[in-house]
Amino acid sequence: MRIPPLVALALAWVVLMLGVAILADAAAPYSYTALDLRARLSPPIGFGGTWAHPLGTDELGRDVLSRLVHSIRMSLLIAFGACIIAAVLGTALGFLAAHFRGAVEHVVLALVDFQASMPFLVLALSVLAFFGNSLPLFICLLGLHGWERYARISRGLAISAGAQGYAAAVRQLGASPLRIYGRHILPNIASTLIVSMTLAFPEIVLLESGLSFLGLGVQPPATSLGSMVGYGREYLTRAPWVLLAPSITIVVTTLAVSILGDWLRDRLDPTLR
Known part of the structure; x- marks a missing residue:
């Protein structure tokens, strides 16, 4: 299987971010809360800085590289956790709507429509x-x-799979609904759900960054990419490196995951072959 160069670069970046998140304690040269007021707002390498702080320091003398490494771990943890919760919740409700139909299906679809019409940022702030x-x-x-997109996708695919021969044959053999959906239908629609998760992952990263930027996300002393951008905006003219490092990481990471999601969709969707 040939991988396009752009997809290979995106995959390499995602693997790098995962490696940084897993090995954050070993990769960070300092503790992300360590203060050094004598070195506050030190510039990065290439702008008059030293190798002691390759990406410079912030207003409290904390090493930007160390904070960036731990911020990547926190942001990826939040994004992966949120994506898994949304996928599990949406898929379960979609299967319930496909299995019971009738009143249960109407309730699930009403919840889907309500979620789709509600501005999520307003709900999150509240x-x-x-x-x-x-x-x-x-x-x-x-x-x-x-989660509503997973509910729609899983409901439609489950209804389609239920009308096919393999699901009906397993049902005639006396298999329980849990076994039918868990062992037979879910593996056949998993590729579509995985692609949906890769496309939703950048949205979660940007949403977490926005809420942390507003001060409603990750709280000190913990740090995330969005909180780093929020703290760095006050020093944009004097120390732009405090804000640029996490901002570039957010942009490149979301772009890389989006490229991978588009490529997986093209590879796994039989209608596009």
């Missing part, structure tokens, strides 16, 4: 302002973003 902020709540809240 929930975080009312219940406060914690990392599990934040991940679960972001997991509610986009």
